Amino acid sequence: MPWWPLVFFILAGCSGKKNLNSIMNELSQSCNELKSTTCLEARKKMDAYVPSASELDFLNNGCLQQKSWFCASYAYYLKQSTKNDAALLYADKSCQLRNYDGCWLAHSIAKDYSDQRRYMQLACTYGDREGCSRWTVYLIKDGSYNAALPLAEKLCDKDHPEDCYNLACLYSLQGKEVSALNLLETLFERKFIKISSLVSDPDFNNLKQNDRFKILLKKIGNLKSMNNFNEDGQ
Numbered sequence: 348m349p350w351w352p353l354v355f356f357i358l359a360g361c362s363g364k365k366n367l368n369s370i371m372n373e374l375s376q377s378c379n380e381l382k383s384t385t386c387l388e389a390r391k392k393m394d395a396y397v398p399s400a401s402e403l404d405f406l407n408n409g410c411l412q413q414k415s416w417f418c419a420s421y422a423y424y425l426k427q428s429t430k431n432d433a434a435l436l437y438a439d440k441s442c443q444l445r446n447y448d449g450c451w452l453a454h455s456i457a458k459d460y461s462d463q464r465r466y467m468q469l470a471c472t473y474g475d476r477e478g479c480s481r482w483t484v485y486l487i488k489d490g491s492y493n494a495a496l497p498l499a500e501k502l503c504d505k506d507h508p509e510d511c512y513n514l515a516c517l518y519s520l521q522g523k524e525v526s527a528l529n530l531l532e533t534l535f536e537r538k539f540i541k542i543s544s545l546v547s548d549p550d551f552n553n554l555k556q557n558d559r560f561k562i563l564l565k566k567i568g569n570l571k572s573m574n575n576f577n578e579d580g581q
Contacts, residue, residue: 371409375416378448398424410437415446422452431456442466447475454481464489476502480510487513487550492521503530508539516550527551528559535563542567 377385398406403424409417422437435456441449450470457463464485470478480502486495499517502510511530518527534540545551545564554560 371414371416371420375414378416410440413444415441415444415449418444419446419449419452422449426452426456442469445473447473447478450475450478471498480507480513483510483513487517487520492517496521505537508534508537512540512544516548519551519554522553524554524557527554528557528563531560531563535567540567 403421406417406421406424410421418437418441422434422441425431425434425437435453438449438453438456442453447470450466450473454463454466454470457466464482467478467482467485471482479498483495483499483502486492486498495517499510499514503514504510511534515527515530515534518524518530531540531545542564545560545567551560
């Protein structure tokens, strides 16, 4: 999940509100234009910053002016203060203003499954890759396999093995055993899959009697015993 998008860093000798405004303009532009290095560097400072009451008012006023980054940041600090009901309102507004960081924040606060699902759908709609990945998982979980398939196939690439794992799950659930096994074997070659994932994941139940699947489990077990396997998996 992405870091929340704003940092409130007050430079010595400057007016806090004026500087805050300029920093927010800079951050909103860098994050909107996906200048990830600038955006992420600024985001990392956010957790360490404690805004004053006047700065919180400044954020609230900005949100009232339909500025999505103001809404998301105000929601973040409300959540930090455990004011989750209010935080959800502002995060939801940020999400509705097409800020996918706001969608992620709302997703983390919402307790209702349908709301969590909706926020990831919106994040995906706004072009957030991680949001699309999570949205795909929701579609698979809900049994919407046909809707999930084109998105899952688009997301699967060499840099995102977790999305390929999701696609293998989907192929298996659709009865496409050969396609599922081809993907799983590719992930094995990249040393991605944990043996516990394949044994315990019910999405692969229909593969358990397949000889290729049994051989793959054995290979994974042998490689794992040699301490040469990536434990990061789905």
